Amino acid sequence: MTTIDEPATTTRKHLACDIDELRKLFLFERLSADQLLWLCGRGHVEFIDPGVLYREGDTATDFYVLLDGSLAMYRRVGADDIEVSRTDQVGVYAGAWAAYLGDRVPQVYSQTLRVLEPSRYYVLSAQDFASFMNDWFPMAVHLLEGLFFGQQSSQQVIGQRERLQALGSLSAGLTHELNNPAAAATRATATLRERVAGMRHKLALIADGPYDRAQLAQIIRLQEKAVDAYAATRAAGLTPTAMQVSDLEDALGDWMDDHEIAGGWELAESFVTAGLGTDWLDMVASCVGDEVLEGAVRWLAYTLETESLMSEVEDATTRISALVGAAKQYSQIGRAPDQVLDVHELLDSTLTMLDRKLDGITVVRAYDRDLAPIHVFGAELNQVWTNLIDNAAQAMHGAGTLTITTGRVEDWLEVEIADTGPGIPDAVVGRIFEPFFTTKPVGAGTGLGLDISWRIVVGKHHGDLSVASQPGDTRFRVRLPYSATEGPTA
Template sequence: MNPDVRPRLRQIELFAGLTDDQLDWLASVTEERHLGDGEVLFQDGDPARHFHVLLDGELVVTKVVDGREELLTRHTTRPRPGDGHEGKPPAAHRFTGELPMLTGGDYVATAVAVGPTTVLSCSKQAFFDILARCPSVAAVLLPVLAWRITSSEVQARNRATVTALGTFAAGLAHELNNPAAAVARAAEDLGPVIDALADTAEKWGHRADDRERSVLRQTLDEIVRTPSPADTDPFALADLEEELDDWARERGAQRPTALASALAERGLDRPWLETRVTGIRQQVFPVALDQLSALLEARGLTTQLRTAGPRISALVAATRDYTNLDRAPRQEFWVPAGLDATLTMLRPKLTKVRIVRQYAPDIPPITGYPTEINQVWTNLIDNAVDAMDGEGVLTLRTCLQGNCVTVEIGDTGCGIPAGSLSRIFEPFYTTKDVGKGTGLGLHLSYRIVTQRHGGAMSACSAPGDTWMTVRLPVNATHTKGDC
């Protein structure tokens, strides 16, 4: 063996405890590889065939998540001042690829060389031989592996939080757009309408007598009290509105559009109006129509404002229920309220989805972390919608079973392959295409339900009929396995 290899290996913490014979054997089952700047060591999704030890240089480990390349970590033998690796053990810099070796899976990220880089690579069989023949290697490797799994879960949880906040922000912005736009339009239109109302009111007040003013008030009240028809033909509605507008203009009205719209929306036609205003003199008739139109337009705008205000308040309340920004972390909460708040936040994705709610009336509140549970609902509903390609039936059921609130979320999507069903809660396992899923969403949801809340989570699936079941204990004090 090359006499320079043994001291180089002994400087690496992973091999520091090996004897000279073990180092000689190690050199015989490994291969030294030299990488140029930008050269790929392994690719996300490729079969994991080698374990790699960093002898010199730097590796950048990245993963494509939702179409964006994210930096997971850097392994380097040349640390620079200011490089903060957030508690990363020094030994973790010097090897990579052990996780897929141990799980029998594929590489879960991509490693690329930064500058000239040298690695020592060994086959999967040689990796297991090293663990068997060199116990000191396992003593260093396993704590690093545990740290990496924990770190990956923290990163995924943070990513899930950011994704949930992004989904939440998009949903909130979409839902607020209509009432906010209504408020903006009403505020913009209200100024000219008030001016017109003041102008027509002055003319009407000077020219009309008490009897005519009473006729106009009664007509206005009757129009406002008349509900819109349940079924409306849009073409007939447009024709009626045009007929009323033309009729009013022929009689000298200057601003009859609001009057024509208000009457047509309620199914009131020209003969109806003529019978109501027969007592108004011809010389003040145009002013009467303009006054009536201005009053109806002003009422219409104030109605828009009254409608938009509560809608915005309701959205703010749903936001508060979803995020629990103004409450303690652990608290009592009602599961159906969290499901409904999540549906509100995801509404832009649910435009073509029929939602069926089957909430039992006797659901008691539970104690736990509602923000985390709402992230579970977000993940499960989002997955269901993806499985249906945005169209289908989403069913939400809740019931009380013993000491547990049971939530079932069903979809009519493509289903989960039978071979994957037993693995969907495993970390890094995903049935989505590379770049579309981290394989940690369901795993994190599972941990939130089982470890944070002492509940249980399961799945059953067939094409067109997939159900995710979550059971959460009611009592504040619980132990894992209550459900």
């Protein structure tokens, strides 16, 4: 990478134009003598010293053809000028080559041209080049227009179709993810209704049973302790193994058999879930009389099961709320198009939306949480993350590791998305950002995902998007500038 700071070349000398020299160029070899005379009359030859001839983004005023010497072409990426080609081939052309399209396209230089050694150029003004093309080659101009605008239109249509396909896939995944907690909440609510009805029945039995005021007060205190124990176990996140659960339930079942509590095996699960064992039930037995022990144990089991069901409803609704929040974050609904955002929120919302596609894949978030927020187009960046993460998931076929790393490199925010898939063949890795290029089977991809990502990162955010790949390690690196002068543009 280099940064070209020197001003445009000022040492330029006009020379005589020779139609015999023009005739030898592949651009002009089939022109008539009159046409060559017109070119020499309207245009001229210039001797140009080394330096920048013109800059990317400047108004395109001239069309240049190299007669001798050498040149290099650069594209602007963030704060750097990236060399894209270098040549000394006589006849290569650059500059206002799109002048014949008129005001239908921006008439600016698409690259920066740097003269590498003292060189001679044939120079024709943009206006004369447009006349040259339209007057002498009208059919060719129509064909070129059709190709240019047709490809542009196709790219937009197919790009929109790819976005709709991605949205459909994400919507299907989101629907599936929402359905699971919704169904869990429905099941838990139905069971909870049964348990509450059972507790009302138990209250009626207690009212008619052999409980005195002191025993009732003791049972209520035990109930609160049981609820507190359940809450503590839940907060600690302790999850016993299946073998441990089985052993605990067996021990509790035996305890209840020993104390002549019928159907104790059905009650054991609630106590195990709360992290309560036989020691705790011994304490219960010491607090209430034998004549009310079974009723007390059943009441406590109902209490714990009710708490567990309410927790299931809470977890399910929290999951639904989180999914809806992720969808809103992902789509940036209700937000300005460009904002100062935490890139980790964008990445996490994308991972949530793609959760179903990541089944079987280990996701590692190697985030630098100290990264400052950055000015970006959130919805567009989420499309970039979607393309890169979805491609990685497809490459790994449901088994592997996806690692997302964030960090700051000088004045750049860097996001690296790495997968352990088979890698991208060396023969095609240089073409993956080309529009319509894809390595997927026919019908499985449009070849625009990475092209769209490139245009969002480089074109809209003035950032950089690159890839490095070998078998078992493919890394896409996105760099976004913190600099206000290099920030996103619509």
